[in-house]
Amino acid sequence: MPDSAPLSDLRVLDLSRGIAGAFCTKLFAQFGGDVITLEPLSGHPLRRNGPFAADRPHRETGAMWLYLGAGKRSATLDIAARTGQSLFQRMVEEANLIVEDYPPGMIDELGLGFDALRRIVRRIVLVSVTPFGQDGPCAGWKATNLTSFASGGQMSLTGDPDREPLVAGGQQAEYQAGLQAFAAAAVAAFNADALEVPQHIDISAQECMASALELYLPWWAYLKRDISKRRGNVLSAMVGVFPAKEGHIGLHIMPRNWPRFAKAISRPELVEDVRFKDARSRLQNNDELEAIVYEWASREDPREAYQTAGAVRAPIAFVHTIQDLFESEQLRSRDVYQRVAHPEAGEITLPGPPFRMSEVERPARASLLGEHNEELYCDEMGLSRRDLARLRAARVV
Numbered sequence: 001m002p003d004s005a006p007l008s009d010l011r012v013l014d015l016s017r018g019i020a021g022a023f024c025t026k027l028f029a030q031f032g033g034d035v036i037t038l039e040p041l042s043g044h045p046l047r048r049n050g051p052f053a054a055d056r057p058h059r060e061t062g063a064m065w066l067y068l069g070a071g072k073r074s075a076t077l078d079i080a081a082r083t084g085q086s087l088f089q090r091m092v093e094e095a096n097l098i099v100e101d102y103p104p105g106m107i108d109e110l111g112l113g114f115d116a117l118r119r120i121v122r123r124i125v126l127v128s129v130t131p132f133g134q135d136g137p138c139a140g141w142k143a144t145n146l147t148s149f150a151s152g153g154q155m156s157l158t159g160d161p162d163r164e165p166l167v168a169g170g171q172q173a174e175y176q177a178g179l180q181a182f183a184a185a186a187v188a189a190f191n192a193d194a195l196e197v198p199q200h201i202d203i204s205a206q207e208c209m210a211s212a213l214e215l216y217l218p219w220w221a222y223l224k225r226d227i228s229k230r231r232g233n234v235l236s237a238m239v240g241v242f243p244a245k246e247g248h249i250g251l252h253i254m255p256r257n258w259p260r261f262a263k264a265i266s267r268p269e270l271v272e273d274v275r276f277k278d279a280r281s282r283l284q285n286n287d288e289l290e291a292i293v294y295e296w297a298s299r300e301d302p303r304e305a306y307q308t309a310g311a312v313r314a315p316i317a318f319v320h321t322i323q324d325l326f327e328s329e330q331l332r333s334r335d336v337y338q339r340v341a342h343p344e345a346g347e348i349t350l351p352g353p354p355f356r357m358s359e360v361e362r363p364a365r366a367s368l369l370g371e372h373n374e375e376l377y378c379d380e381m382g383l384s385r386r387d388l389a390r391l392r393a394a395r396v397v
Contacts, residue, residue: 005032006357010189013038013091014072015079015100015107017045019145019171020129020205022068023178024185025099029071030353031360033097036376037069038077038088041395043369044069053345060344060368067350069366070340075377076370076397083396085111090381092120096189099181101129104139114200123192126200127185129177133204143205148173152209153228157216160232176212177205179354237289238282241319242297248319249297249305255279257315264305264314265296340365373397 010033014025022044029035037044043059046068053061078084089112092098098117100107107113107128117124128134131143132151146167149155154173155165181203188199210217216228234240238253238261253261255278262270270276270292275285282289297305302318309316318324325331336352342365350363377383377397391397 005360007186008032008034010034010096011094012036012097012099013088013095015098015102016129018101018129019046019064019068019174020177020181020203021099021101021127022046023175024127024129024181025072026068026070027179027182027353028097028185030363031357035072036091036372037072037074037367038079038091039074039369041076041078041397047369058344060342060366066342066345066348066366070350071364072367073372073376074367074370075373078396079110079112081394081396083391083394087377087381087391087396088112089120091376092117092124094380095121095124096192097125097127097185099127099129099185103142104128104130104134114198118198122198123196124198125185125188125192126198127181127188127203128201129181129203129205131205133207134202138206145171145173148177148205148209151206153213153216154209156228157213157230159230161230163230165230173205173209177203177208180208234290236283237286237293242294244297244300244302244305244318247302247321249300249302250317250319251293252315254315258282260312260314261309261316263312264309264316265293267292267296338363342366343368370397 007028010028012025012028012033012035014021014035014037016022016025025033025035025037044065047059047062047065048057049062049064050057051063052058059065077087079088108116114124114126117126130139131148132138132141143151149167149172150165152173155167157165158168159166181201184201184203188201191197192199213228216226219225219227233248234242238251238258241248241250251261258276258279259268259271262268274281276282276289305316306318320328326337328336331337337349338352339347340350340363341347352363374385374388377388377391378385383391388397
């Protein structure tokens with residue numbers, strides 16, 4: 001990564017073991033930061049997450065690690081050992097940011113808490129990512145992505161009204177926590193450099209989810225009205241996701257879009273229909289209009305409907321599958337998918353970051369376990385090769 005990369009002057013020490021911390025530091029690495037992942041001797045836990053290349057479990061070829069570990073250096077270190085803690089404190093002298101996701105209080109028990117770190121480097125930034133934050137009655141509780149999604153209120157919005165709440169696919173609570181951690185850490189690092197103000201950033205996955213509830217929390221806070229009732233895929237005839245011939249079609253038809261929508265579904269006569277003459281009439285006759293939309297969608301190929309709608313500027317889209325995204329002409333034209341060569345996994349395809357900066361090169365691969373031990377401990381910290389061999393024998397690195 002060139003020196004002109006936006007974050008090239010930052011060194012980040014990554015002690016995290018989960019997705020949120022790994023995604024936070026991945027973004028630092030993506031935009032030029034020197035990220036050193038300090039892994040346990042057995043390897044980062046995410047290395048054990050499949051799927052694996054050729055369906056053979058291997059600590060170097062798990063898809064999640066190949067993605068989240070990209071662009072970082074890897075060194076092994078037993079942070080619980082006294083010698084390991086001493087080595088880490090020496091690393092802190094050259095660091096700007098430290099990211100960890102231990103249970104609250106654990107990093108203090110190791111003698112590496114915020115107060116101890118800022119005695120080493122006045123301008124240090126410590127990022128702590130946990131399910132519920134560093135204090136409060138739930139601070140020490142464990143959580144999964146599902147429970148964070150639920151405790152942050154997001155699940156109350158998803159699903160059919162007469163069924164159980166649903167969790168979104170993937171690990172969205174973890175990734176959102178990681179994204180917020182990155183944003184907060186980048187701001188804090190700038191502030192620390194400009195004003196010499198150290199920061200301890202406290203990221204709660206629950207709060208990250210709750211803060212993204214849009215109007216739902218304010219409505220309750222100000223009016224004591226709960227507008228979060230689950231309504232399934234269809235809110236009205238004009239707003240919803242409808243089953244198509246193969247797949248689904250999404251609509252969000254505002255009043256000004258009504259004539260274009262009628263044209264897109266080849267029913268221009270609906271514009272003159274007194275039942276649907278204005279937004280109020282369409283709402284009053286929603287059941288009849290909904291039946292028309294359901295019948296239209298059931299006959300349509302979603303991709304063809306999307307093309308037809310685009311030609312008349314009607315807000316209709318098809319629900320993209322993962323295959324659709326991978327084959328998307330738009331995404332491919334912007335090089336969202338990037339090919340990376342890896343010594344164990346071979347050539348792989350990785351999705352790019354959620355935003356772009358002009359002075360950023362293509363991403364590097366994920367490091368092998370402990371690949372940079374000699375570079376870090378000997379070339380940069382001044383240990384001899386014999387010292388490193390002793391540390392290996394003692395199971396410190």
